[in-house]
Amino acid sequence: MKDVSFGQYYPVDSAIHRLDPRLKLLFLIAFIVVIFVANSFWGLLVCAGVLLLAVLLSHIPPWKVLRSVRGVIFLVLFTAVINVFFYAGETVYWSYGVITVSKEGIIFSVFLVLRLVLLVICSSLLTYTTTPVALTDGVESLLYPLKLIRFPVHELALIMSIALRMIPVLTEETGRIQNAQKARGADFESKNIVTRIKAFIPVLVPLLISALRRADELGEAMEARCYMGGKTRTKYKKLRFGWGDLVAFLIGAAMLAGVILLRVYVGGVL
Amino acid sequence: MRIVAEHLTYTYNEGTPFAARALDDVTLTIEEGEFFGILGHTGSGKSTFVQHLNGLIRLPSSQKHPKKRRAKRGEVLPPAPVLRVGEFDLTDRKTDFTALRKKVGIVFQYPEQQLFAETVKDDVAFGLKSFADKKSQPSAEEIERAVREALTAVGLSYEEVAEKSPFDLSGGQKRRAAIAGVIVTKPEVLILDEPAAGLDPLGKKEVARLLHSLHETWCKTVIIVSHDMDEIAENCTMSAVFEDGRVKYVLPPRELFKHADELLGMGLDIPLVAKLCRELSARGIEIDCDLTADGFVKAVLAKRGQA
Amino acid sequence: MENMNALEFENVSFAYEEGGFHIDKLNFSVAEGELVAVLGHNGSGKSTLARLSNGILTADSGTVRVFGEPLGQKNLYEIRRRVGVVFQNPDNQNVASVVEDDVAFGAENIGLAREEIGRRIDFALSAVGMGSFRNATVARLSGGQKQRIAIAGVLALRPDIMILDESTAMLDPRGRREIVDVVLRLNREEKMTVLMITHYPEEALLCDRAIVMNRGEIVMQGTPAEIFGRHEELLTYNLDLPRIGKLCKTLQEGGMSVRDTLDIQILADDIAKELTCGS
Numbered sequence: 001m002k003d004v005s006f007g008q009y010y011p012v013d014s015a016i017h018r019l020d021p022r023l024k025l026l027f028l029i030a031f032i033v034v035i036f037v038a039n040s041f042w043g044l045l046v047c048a049g050v051l052l053l054a055v056l057l058s059h060i061p062p063w064k065v066l067r068s069v070r071g072v073i074f075l076v077l078f079t080a081v082i083n084v085f086f087y088a089g090e091t092v093y094w095s096y097g098v099i100t101v102s103k104e105g106i107i108f109s110v111f112l113v114l115r116l117v118l119l120v121i122c123s124s125l126l127t128y129t130t131t132p133v134a135l136t137d138g139v140e141s142l143l144y145p146l147k148l149i150r151f152p153v154h155e156l157a158l159i160m161s162i163a164l165r166m167i168p169v170l171t172e173e174t175g176r177i178q179n180a181q182k183a184r185g186a187d188f189e190s191k192n193i194v195t196r197i198k199a200f201i202p203v204l205v206p207l208l209i210s211a212l213r214r215a216d217e218l219g220e221a222m223e224a225r226c227y228m229g230g231k232t233r234t235k236y237k238k239l240r241f242g243w244g245d246l247v248a249f250l251i252g253a254a255m256l257a258g259v260i261l262l263r264v265y266v267g268g269v270l
Numbered sequence: 271m272r273i274v275a276e277h278l279t280y281t282y283n284e285g286t287p288f289a290a291r292a293l294d295d296v297t298l299t300i301e302e303g304e305f306f307g308i309l310g311h312t313g314s315g316k317s318t319f320v321q322h323l324n325g326l327i328r329l330p331s332s333q334k335h336p337k338k339r340r341a342k343r344g345e346v347l348p349p350a351p352v353l354r355v356g357e358f359d360l361t362d363r364k365t366d367f368t369a370l371r372k373k374v375g376i377v378f379q380y381p382e383q384q385l386f387a388e389t390v391k392d393d394v395a396f397g398l399k400s401f402a403d404k405k406s407q408p409s410a411e412e413i414e415r416a417v418r419e420a421l422t423a424v425g426l427s428y429e430e431v432a433e434k435s436p437f438d439l440s441g442g443q444k445r446r447a448a449i450a451g452v453i454v455t456k457p458e459v460l461i462l463d464e465p466a467a468g469l470d471p472l473g474k475k476e477v478a479r480l481l482h483s484l485h486e487t488w489c490k491t492v493i494i495v496s497h498d499m500d501e502i503a504e505n506c507t508m509s510a511v512f513e514d515g516r517v518k519y520v521l522p523p524r525e526l527f528k529h530a531d532e533l534l535g536m537g538l539d540i541p542l543v544a545k546l547c548r549e550l551s552a553r554g555i556e557i558d559c560d561l562t563a564d565g566f567v568k569a570v571l572a573k574r575g576q577a
Numbered sequence: 578m579e580n581m582n583a584l585e586f587e588n589v590s591f592a593y594e595e596g597g598f599h600i601d602k603l604n605f606s607v608a609e610g611e612l613v614a615v616l617g618h619n620g621s622g623k624s625t626l627a628r629l630s631n632g633i634l635t636a637d638s639g640t641v642r643v644f645g646e647p648l649g650q651k652n653l654y655e656i657r658r659r660v661g662v663v664f665q666n667p668d669n670q671n672v673a674s675v676v677e678d679d680v681a682f683g684a685e686n687i688g689l690a691r692e693e694i695g696r697r698i699d700f701a702l703s704a705v706g707m708g709s710f711r712n713a714t715v716a717r718l719s720g721g722q723k724q725r726i727a728i729a730g731v732l733a734l735r736p737d738i739m740i741l742d743e744s745t746a747m748l749d750p751r752g753r754r755e756i757v758d759v760v761l762r763l764n765r766e767e768k769m770t771v772l773m774i775t776h777y778p779e780e781a782l783l784c785d786r787a788i789v790m791n792r793g794e795i796v797m798q799g800t801p802a803e804i805f806g807r808h809e810e811l812l813t814y815n816l817d818l819p820r821i822g823k824l825c826k827t828l829q830e831g832g833m834s835v836r837d838t839l840d841i842q843i844l845a846d847d848i849a850k851e852l853t854c855g856s
Binding site for chain 1: 681683685695716
Binding site: 467468472546549550552564566570573574 | 618720751
C-alpha cells in the first residue's frame with residue numbers, strides 16, 4: 001500500500017506549489033540552460049541563490065530536497081573523477097600514461113558536480129511541488145502549438161492522464177500479486193539473479209492479463225461517456241497565469257540575464 | 271498452531287506525509303483448530319493483521335537491519351510487540367520465514383488473479399516446487415499426487431482440469447484452482463481474505479461449504495477475513511472485530527451479536543437472525559440461539575414446543 | 578396520452594462471435610421513471626443487455642428504442658448521452674486522477690462550454706453526495722466513493738436513463754449501501770429511469786419491478802414479491818431467495834405458520850403471534 005499516486009509530490013501549500021506548472025517547466029528548462037551557460041563560480045552562485053530562495057519558499061524541509069541528490073551522488077562523483085583524469089588541460093599537475101590531472105580538469109570537474117547537483121535539486125523541486133496531474137496539464141499546454149503540425153497533443157495528454165490514474169492501481173495490484181506469490185514460496189530476495197528474474201514471471205503474467213482487461217473495461221467506460229476523439233472536445237480546466245507567476249517569471253528572467261551578463265563582462269574560469 | 275499477537279502496531283508509509291496507522295496496539299490470540307472470523311470495514315486493519323501472520327509484513331525487530339527506537343527523555347516506549355505462530359517467533363530475524371509461509375497459507379482477495387502458469391497442474395504445483403529445496407525438488411509422481419489431492423480437496427476433478435489452461439476455467443473453477451495452489455503444501459493455518467468476494471449467492475454458498483470441508487479434513491485452523499456478517503455468523507466458532515486498527519471484540523459470534531447496537535454504530539451490519547432476535551425481543555420474546563438460520567429455527571420450534 | 582417507454586427492446590437478437598449463449602428475439606420495455614432490477618446468475622446475458630442499450634454492442638437484428646427513438650449509427654452519441662452506464666469495477670472507469678477532472682470527462686466529450694461543465698460537476702457531485710470531494714485524488718477514495726464518482730461522471734451528461742451493470746458487486750457492504758442510496762434518491766427525486774443489473778436479491782427487493790434472465794432469455798418478470806414467491810422456479814435459474822425469504826421457508830417446513838414475506842417486521846409479528854398464541 002505504498003502511496004505513489006502523487007509521485008514525489010510533497011503536499012504542503014506554498015508560493016512555489018501554487019505557481020503555474022507551465023512556468024515551472026519552462027523555468028526548469030531555462031535553469032538547465034543557465035547553469036551550462038554560467039562559466040564562472042559567480043554565475044553558479046547566482047543560480048544556487050535563486051534555487052535556495054525557491055527551496056526556502058517551497059516549505060519543503062531542505063534535508064528532504066538534498067536527499068534527492070543522494071540517489072545520484074555516486075554517478076556524479078564517478079563522472080567527476082573520470083573527468084579529472086581524462087580532461088586534457090594545459091596546467092598539468094601529474095600524469096601517467098593517458099591519465100593526466102590538470103588544473104583545468106579539476107576546475108571542470110568541480111563545475112560539473114555543481115551543475116549536476118543544481119540540476120537534480122531543481123528538477124526534484126519541480127516534482128516535489130507539482131502534482132503529476134498539473135505536470136500533464138502543463139506539458140499538454142506547452143505542446144499545444146504542435147497541434148498545427150497534426151501532432152496528437154490531445155491523445156498524448158489523455159494517455160498521460162490515464163497512465164497517472166492507473167499507476168497507483170497497478171502498483172497496488174503488483175504488490176498484491178507479489179504478496180500472493182510470496183505466500184506460495186516465490187523468492188524475490190534471492191541473491192541468485194536468475195532465481196530472482198524467474199520469480200517475476202508469476203507476477204508479470206497475471207499483471208499483464210489484468211492490465212489488458214482493465215484497458216478493455218476502461219475503453220468501454222470511456223465510450224459510454226461519449227468519448228469520440230479530440231475533435232469536438234472542450235476543456236474544463238484552464239491554467240491561469242497569476243501575479244505570483246509574473247514575479248517568478250521576472251526572477252527567472254533576472255537570473256538568466258545576470259548570468260549572461262557575468263559571462264560577457266566578467267568572463268569565466270573556463 | 272496457536273497464534274499469539276500482543277501490542278502489534280503498524281504504520282504504512284511511516285515518516286512521510288502519507289503515513290497511515292493501520293494497526294494500533296493489537297492483542298489477539300487464535301487457538302489451534304478454530305474457524306476464526308475477522309470482521310471489520312475496509313481499512314480497519316484486518317488485512318494488515320493477517321499479512322503479519324506469515325511474515326509478508328515483518329515486524330521491525332525481524333528485519334535485516336532492525337531499527338531500535340530509543341526513548342527520548344520523559345518518553346515511555348510502547349511495550350515490545352509479541353508475535354508467535356506455533357513454534358515460530360516472528361519478532362526474531364533468525365526465524366525461517368520460508369518455513370513459516372509453508373505452514374501458514376494465505377488466499378488473497380480475488381485469488382484467481384494470481385493464476386499464471388500454462389496448465390492448472392503447473393499452477394497448483396508452483397508452491398510445492400518453490401517451497402522445496404533446490405536439491406530436493408519433488409519428483410513428478412510426488413507432484414502429481416499432491417496436485418491431485420489438492421484439486422480434489424477444493425472440489426475439482428484432476429482428470430478434467432489438470433491439463434487445461436487456468437484461463438479456460440469458469441470463474442468459480444478459477445477461484446477453486448487458486449485455492450488449491452495455496453493448500454497444496456498442506457498449511458496448518460489457512461487464511462482467506464474475503465473468499466466469497468464478487469461471487470453470486472450460489473457461489474458464496476459453495477465457498478462456505480468448501481471452507482468447512484477444508485477445515486475438517488485439511489487445515490487445522492481456518493481464518494477468514496470478511497465484512498459479510500452472515501458469513502461469519504454461519505461459519506465461525508470465534509470472531510474478532512477490528513475498527514480503526516484496534517481490536518474491539520473477541521467473542522464467539524452468538525455472543526458478539528449481542529452487541530448489535532455497538533456494531534451498528536460502527537457502521538457494520540448484523541446477521542439477519544440477530545436482527546430478527548432483536549425484533550422479537552422488542553415484542554417480549556427472548557430467543558437464545560446461535561446465529562445460523564437452522565439454529566434459529568430450532569430454537570423457535572423448541573420454544574413453541576414448551577408453550 | 579400513451580405512457581412513453583424510456584427503453585424498449587423489440588425482437589433484439591445478438592450473438593457473440595466467440596460463441597456462448599446468444600440473445601434471440603428479446604422483447605421488454607422499461608417505463609419512464611421506473612426502477613427495474615435485472616437478475617441472473619453469472620453469464621446469463623444481463624451485462625450484454627446493458628451494452629446493447631447504449632450501442633457499445635450492436636444488435637444483429639431487431640430494434641432498441643430510447644424514448645421512442647430507434648438506436649442507429651446516426652444518433653449513437655446522442656443515445657449514449659441519454660443512456661448512462663456505470664460498470665462493475667470501480668478502478669476501471671476513471672480517466673483522471675482528480676475527482677473533478679474525471680467527472681468533467683463526459684461533459685468535455687460532448688463539447689460543453691466551460692461554465693456549463695462547472696455547473697454540471699456541481700450538480701453531479703452533490704447528487705451522489707460527494708460535493709466536498711471535488712479536488713480529492715480518486716486513488717485515495719474507498720470503493721463505494723469511487724463508484725459514486727463513476728455515477729457522477731455519467732450524471733454530468735444529464736442522461737435520462739441510468740444502467741448500473743453490477744456496480745455493487747465489488748464493493749463492501751458500506752459501499753453497496755452508498756450506491757443503493759444514491760440510486761434510490763436519483764429515481765425518487767430526479768425521476769431518473771434506472772435499470773439495476775445485480776445478483777444481490779436484497780437489492781432487487783428495493784425495485785419496482787424485476788426481470789430474471791437465464792441463458793440470454795427473459796424467463797421471469799414481475800414485482801420482486803411475485804418473483805421471489807416463485808422459489809422453485811428461481812432455483813432452476815441458479816438464483817436464490819433473499820436470506821429472509823429462505824428463513825420463512827425453513828420455518829414453514831418446521832411447521833410454523835408464517836407468511837412468505839420479505840419484510841422483517843411482518844416475519845417478527847408472525848413468529849411472535851405463533852409463539853404467544855399457544856400459551
